[in-house]
Amino acid sequence: MPAIAQDAATQRVLTLAWMNRAALERTVITGEVHYWSRSRAKLWHKGEQSGHVQRVREVRLDCDGDAILLIVEPQGGVACHTGRERCFYRRLDADEWRIADPVIEDPTAVYRHD
């Protein structure tokens, strides 16, 4: 199911990724967010390689029981593999998607899907 990561401090929505039961269990047990990578078909410990782990403060479930909200403390200030604070860095402006957020870290240093 879709899982939304929201920064506990800034309240910004960082990422939408996916979780299954195993990912949720690992997240709760370790206190660090684990997603289910659909493209790689495996558990994905967010930040395992980049160091940009997301510590979990709160886990919420929606009314239909099919979406998760994670309130997190992101480490390193970068959640997106493009080297930006968050994945939602494009804003709709006069029918164009425009890049609205700066690159904070060299994206070649942030591994794809991490």
Place this chain on the structure above:
Amino acid sequence: MPAIAQDAATQRVLTLAWMNRAALERTVITGEVHYWSRSRAKLWHKGEQSGHVQRVREVRLDCDGDAILLIVEPQGGVACHTGRERCFYRRLDADEWRIADPVIEDPTAVYRHD
């Protein structure tokens, strides 16, 4: 694709719903959020019946181009069909999902899926 509605004022994540191209177009043209109802297989003007429309302040797209973030001004203070402010009203607490948010409005007055 999944679409996250976030309250522009409180910054709370209200709802995860779904959009297609037509829903996004109607949202931009009208300035009020339209989702794609997967269960009913039709466009769904949020709040059309309940009055709890969501005015759009900002639309963002994620890095993979497959998730939308809507910054909205929700009308009436209720986004969930259960009569709560937001759909993410259950919080994980010692391996149990506990209801953490109060009902604001009689849920029989808030139509299902609206």
